[in-house]
Amino acid sequence: MKPLRYAVIGGGINGLAVARQLLLDDPDVRVTVFEKEEAVAQHQSSHNSGVVHAGLYYEPGGLKATLCRRGVELVKRYCEQNALPYDECGKVVVALGEEELPRLEAIYRKALANGVPDVEMIDAARLREIEPNCVGLRALYSPRTAIVSYGQIAQRMAQEIEERGGTIRLNASVRRVIERGDQVHIELQSGEMHPEAFDSAIACSGLQSDRLAQQSGDAATPRIVPFFGQYYVIDEAYKSHVKGLIYPVPDPRFPFLGVHFTKRIDGQMTIGPNAFISLGRENYHGDRFSLRDIADYLSYPGFWKFASRNVPATLRELKTVVSERIFVREAARYVPALAEVGVTPAVRGIRAQAMESNGRLVDDFVIRQSSRVTHIRNAPSPGATSSLAIGEHIVRNLIRRD
Template sequence: MTNKHYAIIGGGINGLSVARQLLLDFPDAKVTVFEKENSVAMHQSSHNSGVVHAGLYYEPGGLKARLCRRGAELVYKFCLENEVAYDECGKVVVALSKEEEIRLNAIYQKSVANQVPDVRILEASEIQDIEPNCIGTSALYSPRTAIVSYGDIAKKIAEEIKRKGGSIILGQKVTHLTERFNKITVHFDNNEHHSTVFDYVVTCAGLQSDRLAASSGDIETPKIVPFFGQYYVIDENFKNYVRGLIYPVPDPKYPFLGVHFTKRIDGQMTIGPNAFISFGRENYSGKKINISDIYDFLTYKGFWKFSSKNMPAAMRELRTVLSQTNFVSEAAKYVPSLANVSVIPATRGIRAQAMESDGSLVDDFVIRKQGNITHIRNAPSPGATSSLAIAEYIVREVMSHG
């Protein structure tokens, strides 16, 4: 492995995790990470809820289920070994009706199949033993669900990469890759290319993953359609009304989860996120509209097919976008004593949602190998939880290092 040179495109938590795993498994390999920003973890890695998901919802046997469970274990171990804050605050998924109880039981069955530790169903009278201000007809309790800062984890991984002899090159936007005779050239947006040719490349481009893959010769679909999710921090005087995480039971009629309470690693309590189309793949402020990104989804037939099937969901989410009062009232269904709590805007995340041309959302992780290039095409939640396990999977099962 001494003469093998790997390039990783993207300095978010997934790209950094892959670079780290390569150096762990092949200490003599040369590993170079290219990141377009001037720091690592500037996008989805630092614009998320910070939840270490336990694996409740995912289809047993799928990549999400497998890599989430393994990833949660690896994140805990990494935080312990590197003195990164980790809070096992627990989570309740709360049913408000008999209909939701049926769906809740199905989630419980998946949790058991996925070997999520210590999950159990709570009767209505037991919910307040866990969350004293929460109401519901029943709940699924996951005591091992935790919270972290994935931005902090990514920065620690970056430090480890450098200690192990890897390189992280910042401020270099990669536009495409070309492979010839099993050697890969990395091209930048200034029409230059890297003087070194690489033996293997892994692209971890998040919100730009479809564009980089397609420009490098991979298939056009699935395409990324960006959805923003706004979080709000509640008045600090009320943050202790919720101990950990309170989630709704997912409704299969809606493509996204719905507003919930999420404790943050700094001790603040957040409400969020909603989910609505973003007028820019990297429009974290909500003010930087990107015409090219808008044109991209408006001219994609998959977006219009998705929209036609999900108009009620769009109207529900739009109400929370336009009104903080409606946003808070969605969460207050579970904690009525917070119905009038004041909130301030916090993190706005943008979900890199992969969508097929028929309008269906891609649920599982999508990792495709094209020659000696491996593309992460879809890694939404629990992508951050799974990052260290995704890296193991790519390095040990997807790539060939011959």
């Protein structure tokens, strides 16, 4: 029998995880990864907080909850097996006011329902033992939350794919995936058709996922609306003021987790990310505006519905965008000793966040499938934590379920 041939579009951590899983499960298959950049993992997979989320916030039973929990296990094992750094530095989610306590309790219940190990609710005294400079009424402590470099993990996966006989085609931007009879063809942006036909294709194209899906005949919605997240690095002399990860209790009026302290695997301590609409899907330094990207969301009715419902969030985030000081003070509510700390801007991350036409941000992961083509339509955080589990899920439950 001829070996099965798979095309994977997108060499971010999810595409690489899918390609690796295909080769692991059947060493005879032929796998080609198409990546538009000159190297793998140049977008979300190397511009994120580097947190291995333990599974605190996600709706029990949903894909995020299930794949995040499995993902933690797999990422930890992958780092161990490949001598990549994995630091279980722990995380506290801190309530500053009484009104936040019911929401903190709700997160605790979800964490228990999701099977997150060793989580506990702690009082202010215990919080001080864990994070001596942090203030708060109560906190949820997750000692198993960890940090890694997803960029490094992705690089290692790319190497492994090639070692296992897979092919990674760089500088290969795919315009559309064409399903014809029992074959799938890949048309490149250059207009050229890839010479080889495939039995199946999996599109994991992050910030471009809605466009590639629509051009390939999948539904136009949900659409990707890019939200950037700015980070600042704390001056070296102050970084030991925070030991691990300090997060606020998410405010249900605001769609993202809120500015937090994140220890990095290279030892730096960062504050961020905030969340604000980006003037380009790949505008990492604030100087690569894209009129096409801006026009895309301005012409999307969902965006205006979202914007009209999120005026307070927009104003709060805008303040942190225009003023570095406000940004730092927002975080320093949890660590007052850092209110005046010096910071250096770091490169932004840009979230590929899917939005429905009614303006709702899609919360769970969305993976759509026709007979031979699978599209990841929404894989925001904890998408990197979950990547190896997303790969496993797509390969074992969707593609090869027969």
